[in-house]
Amino acid sequence: MSALFRATKTSQRARMLAASGAALALAACGYLPGSDRDTVLHGTSWNLVQIENQATVTRLQTALQERHTITFNRDGSLALGLDCNRGRGTWKARETGQQAGTIVISEVSSTRAFCPEPSFGDDLSAGLPEARDFSIAPQNGMLRITSSDTLYVFERVLDR
Template sequence: MMHQVVGGVLAGALLLSGCAAGSSASKQSDSLAGSSWTLMAFRQGAGDAAEIRPMRPDQYRLSFQADGRLVAQVDCNRGSGTWQATPAGSSGALRLGPIALTRMMCPTDPLAQRLPQDLDALHSYRIVNGRLQLELAGNAGTYIWTRVQP
């Protein structure tokens, strides 16, 4: 299995600021633990910026396991890693990683290359109207996900 390497670190090895140091499942956010999400769009910048939508949304999924494990699908690539969240109401700090992704040649999709490169810049999450928003540092953009019903 090949892994995507960015800057000497596996793509998705996320060390995000303001994160909890705990690793037990009891410290995971109730709103994320045991949930799965499908990518709807990436909104670049703040405000009413244009959205980039995946060509096949069902090919982009994050599953936050209750035991702190993260299972990811990014287009035709799959991977896994760990996650921790420090909730503050409906938002909070998020730490993912390290995440190892396969590196297969997927059909062209505007988000297939962008998402793995942005993973290390994610710094927080919030849930608004039932949608998960993973936010990049410096208001550089937001990934918007919808919950997958079991």
Template sequence: MRALKTLAVLLPLVAATACTTTDQSATGPQSLSGNAWKLSYFQSADEAKGREVPPSPENYSVEFMTDGTAAFRLDCNRLTSQWASTTSGTISFSPGAMTRAFCGEAAWDTRIARDLGSVRNYAIVGDTLSLTLAGESGTYVWKR
């Protein structure tokens, strides 16, 4: 009888935990939290543009912290933002704080900072993170 009472108390707690929708508490290889990524390229939905590789791609990275902070290195600048995601693959970034050094005409720092507000979905396949913009206008592809 005591086991039945314990089960009656624990079952709703387990069910509520299973309904959690944010990814921020999870860590591991298929999670955003606790992982760092380096930018590989931007895949435009416009076939004329196709795949665009940033100059010096090694200068672009993002780390998703377990506290919901995303720390970006955008060429010579840094950007910090809050992020939230769901297990269904949606993601959003809050407006963040960014340093404002001039990295050069070809740098993607301001482009990526601007596009973060349009990121709607993410997918992790192996060591690849895809951040897709609203309207599927393009995807930033990052590698571990």
């Protein structure tokens, strides 16, 4: 076997291994095609105002809204106010329409203090990793994040 043939075979194997590794890394990160571009969510913060599921619609009072928050950081990290707890995770989104698209939110790690009722922090940290879609309503600017059985409605926190 010539040295040139062996070098070519080794180079091909190396390229195949690198491509396979990159594909696995992207899959493990929940990569969405097109998610490397900024979306309307990048750098925004929101207060939870309403939770809807098949059985109920719960509108949060103003004081509770300010304690249940979500911030989509530009670096792909996610910061959550979970009532008296704080949470962290990651997120990726891809716009599929005007101010709407698909979203992937990682499992949320959080502090675990016992918050007085009513509290929706546990619901939020458990439900957001099941999110699949988002949209911002043109008529009122509310962010709607949809999971398999719950709709979370958020109001944007304006820069202070």
